[in-house]
Amino acid sequence: MNAPFAPPPQSLASQSLASEPVVRVRGLSRRFTAKGVLNGVDLDIRRGEFVALLGRSGCGKSTLLRALARLDHEAEGGGEIVVPERRSVVFQDARLLPWKRVLDNVVLGLGGADAQARGVRALLEVELPGREDSWPYELSGGEQQRVALARSLVREPEVLLADEPFGALDALTRIRMHALLKRLSEAHRPAVLLVTHDVDEAIELAHRVVILEQGRVAADIAVDLPPEDPERSVRFAALRRQLLGRLGVAEREPTSHPAEPGDRHDPTA
Amino acid sequence: MRAHSPALSTAVLERPTAPAPALRPTAAAAPPRPVRRLGVPPADPLGWLLGPALLLLVWTLGSMSGLVDARVLPAPWATASTALDLIREGRLQANLAISAWRAAQGLAFGVAAGVLVALASGLSLWGGYVFDGLVQVKRSIPTLALIPLLILWFGIGETMKVTAIAISAFIPIYLNTHAALRGIETRYVELAETLGLGRWAFVRQVVLPGALPGFLLGLRFAVMAAWLALVVVEQLNATSGIGYMINLARTYAQSDIIVVGLVVYALLGLTSDLAVRQIETRALGWRRTFGR
Ligand SMILES: Nc1ncnc2c1ncn2[C@@H]1O[C@H](COP(=O)(O)OP(=O)(O)O)[C@@H](O)[C@H]1O
Numbered sequence: 001m002n003a004p005f006a007p008p009p010q011s012l013a014s015q016s017l018a019s020e021p022v023v024r025v026r027g028l029s030r031r032f033t034a035k036g037v038l039n040g041v042d043l044d045i046r047r048g049e050f051v052a053l054l055g056r057s058g059c060g061k062s063t064l065l066r067a068l069a070r071l072d073h074e075a076e077g078g079g080e081i082v083v084p085e086r087r088s089v090v091f092q093d094a095r096l097l098p099w100k101r102v103l104d105n106v107v108l109g110l111g112g113a114d115a116q117a118r119g120v121r122a123l124l125e126v127e128l129p130g131r132e133d134s135w136p137y138e139l140s141g142g143e144q145q146r147v148a149l150a151r152s153l154v155r156e157p158e159v160l161l162a163d164e165p166f167g168a169l170d171a172l173t174r175i176r177m178h179a180l181l182k183r184l185s186e187a188h189r190p191a192v193l194l195v196t197h198d199v200d201e202a203i204e205l206a207h208r209v210v211i212l213e214q215g216r217v218a219a220d221i222a223v224d225l226p227p228e229d230p231e232r233s234v235r236f237a238a239l240r241r242q243l244l245g246r247l248g249v250a251e252r253e254p255t256s257h258p259a260e261p262g263d264r265h266d267p268t269a
Numbered sequence: 270m271r272a273h274s275p276a277l278s279t280a281v282l283e284r285p286t287a288p289a290p291a292l293r294p295t296a297a298a299a300p301p302r303p304v305r306r307l308g309v310p311p312a313d314p315l316g317w318l319l320g321p322a323l324l325l326l327v328w329t330l331g332s333m334s335g336l337v338d339a340r341v342l343p344a345p346w347a348t349a350s351t352a353l354d355l356i357r358e359g360r361l362q363a364n365l366a367i368s369a370w371r372a373a374q375g376l377a378f379g380v381a382a383g384v385l386v387a388l389a390s391g392l393s394l395w396g397g398y399v400f401d402g403l404v405q406v407k408r409s410i411p412t413l414a415l416i417p418l419l420i421l422w423f424g425i426g427e428t429m430k431v432t433a434i435a436i437s438a439f440i441p442i443y444l445n446t447h448a449a450l451r452g453i454e455t456r457y458v459e460l461a462e463t464l465g466l467g468r469w470a471f472v473r474q475v476v477l478p479g480a481l482p483g484f485l486l487g488l489r490f491a492v493m494a495a496w497l498a499l500v501v502v503e504q505l506n507a508t509s510g511i512g513y514m515i516n517l518a519r520t521y522a523q524s525d526i527i528v529v530g531l532v533v534y535a536l537l538g539l540t541s542d543l544a545v546r547q548i549e550t551r552a553l554g555w556r557r558t559f560g561r
C-alpha cells in the first residue's frame with residue numbers, strides 16, 4: 001500500500017530517531033487579549049517521529065498547533081518556532097470545499113503536471129478508489145476525513161499537524177482511521193503532531209506523548225510498548241493509568257472500555 | 270383494539286384484579302400511536318398552480334354570472350380573444366420585444382456593474398471603504414425616486430429607461446454578492462493558507478465559487494427589480510412597449526387590453542424567475558439541497 005507515493009529517502013527514514021529535530025519550539029508564549037494561554041513551551045519533533053499532544057480542554061493544544069501551522073494571526077506572544085515550509089494540517093472537520101469534487105479537493109493548490117495522477121494515487125492510499133468525481137456531501141464523515149488525509153499527504157509534508165482529526169467520528173470509524181493513519185505515517189515518515197483528548201488514541205499511535213498543562217509541557221513520556229501481548233496490554237494499561245493520572249482523571253472502569261480486552265486480565269486492576 | 274389480541278385481552282379478563290406489571294397487557298396490545306407529522310410534507314412541483322387556477326375560476330364565474338361588470342374587468346374569454354387579436358395584428362409581439370429588450374439591456378448592465386463593484390469592494394479593504402458606503406447611501410434612496418433626475422440628464426428616451434432598470438438591478442446584485450464574498454468562512458480561509466494558495470488561486474478556487482450562491486440569489490432579486498423598473502419607466506412616457514400599450518388602452522378605456530398587458534408582465538416575471546432557478550440548479554449541483 002505504500003508504493004504509490006514516492007518513498008522518502010531510506011537513509012533518513014532509518015536514522016530518523018537520531019537525527020536533528022524538524023520541529024523546534026523554544027519558549028513559546030501566546031495570549032489572547034490579556035489572557036495568557038501558552039507560557040514557555042519547549043518541544044522538539046524529529047523526522048518520522050509521531051508525537052501526541054494531550055491536555056485538558058482549553059489548555060492551549062489548538063493554540064500550540066495553530067502557532068506551528070502559522071495560523072495564529074490573532075494571537076500575541078513570543079518565542080522561537082522552527083517548522084518546515086512543507087507542512088500539512090488536518091482539522092477536526094474534514095474541511096473539504098463543498099464546491100469541488102473529491103479529486104479537486106485533494107490536489108487543491110498542488111502544482112505540476114502529475115498533480116492529478118498523484119491525487120488519484122493518494123485517494124487509493126486512503127482506500128477511496130473510484131471516488132474522484134464524488135461531491136463531498138456524498139461521502140460519510142469518515143470518508144471525508146480520509147480525503148482530508150489524502151489532501152495532506154499528497155504534498156509529501158515534512159510535518160503533519162492534526163488537531164483532533166478523529167474527534168467527530170464514531171468509535172468504529174475512529175479505530176479504522178487509527179490503523180490508516182499509523183500505516184500512512186510509517187510509510188511517509190513525516191514528523192507528526194497529533195492533538196487529541198483520547199489517551200488510548202495517543203498510546204496507540206504515538207512514539208511520544210506530551211502533556212500540556214498551564215501553558216507548558218508538563219510531561220514528555222516515551223511510548224515503547226512491546227509488540228506482543230500479554231505484556232503489551234499490561235504496559236498499555238499502566239501507561240494509560242499514568243497519563244490519566246497526570247491529566248487528573250481517575251482510571252475508568254475496565255468494562256466501559258471494550259476496545260482493550262487486555263484490561264480485564266490486568267493483574268493490578 | 271382488543272380484537273387484534275384476543276389472548277392478551279382474555280388474560281386481562283381472567284385476572285381483573287391483578288396489579289399491573291411493568292408491561293401492562295393493554296399497553297402491549299394497543300397498536301403504537303402513529304407519530305404525528307408536524308412538518309409540512311414536500312410540495313408537489315405543480316402545486317403552486319392551484320391558487321392561480323382558483324383565481325381564474327372565480328373570475329370566470331363572476332363574469333358568467335354578471336356579478337363582474339365587463340367595463341371593470343373583462344371576461345376571461347374576452348381577454349383571450351383580445352390577446353389573439355393583438356397577436357394577429359402583431360402589436361403584442363412588437364411591444365413585447367421592445368419591453369424585453371429594454372429589460373435585458375438594463376439587467377445586463379446592472380448585473381455587470383454589480384458584480385464588478387462587489388468584487389472591488391468585497392476583495393479589497395480599500396475597495397470596501399470606497400464603494401460600500403456609497404452603495405449603502407444609494408440603497409436608502411429608492412431607484413424610482415431618481416427617475417426625475419435621470420430624465421433631466423438623459424431625456425425621456427431609451428437611455429433613461431435602460432439606466433433606471435440597470436440601477437434597480439445593480440443594487441440586489443451588489444448587496445448579495447458583496448455579502449457572500451465577505452461572508453466566506455474563516456475555516457476555508459485557513460485551509461487555503463495551510464495549502465499555500467496564492468492570492469489569485471484563493472480568489473478563484475475558494476472565494477468566487479463560495480460566493481456563487483449569494484450572487485445567484487441576488488440575480489433572482491435583480492430580475493424582479495428589473496421588471497418592476499420596466500413597468501414604472503414604461504408608464505412614464507413611452508411610445509412603445511407593453512407599458513405604452515397599457516397606457517394607450519387606459520386612454521380609450523380598453524380594460525381587456527390592460528388585462529392582457531398585465532398577464533404578459535406576469536408571464537415575463539414567472540418565466541425569467543424560472544430561468545434563474547434553472548441556472549441555480551445547474552451551477553450549484555454541489556449543494557445537497559439542489560440537484561436532488
Ligand atoms: N481566537 C481566540 N481568541 C480568544 N481566545 C482564544 C482564541 N482561541 C483560543 N482562545 C482561548 O485560549 C484557550 C486555549 O484554547 P485552545 O488552544 O483552543 O484549547 P484546547 O486545548 O482545547 O485546544 C481557551 O481558553 C480559549 O478560550
Ligand SMILES: [Mg+2]
Pocket residue numbers: 061062063
Ligand atoms: Mg482544541
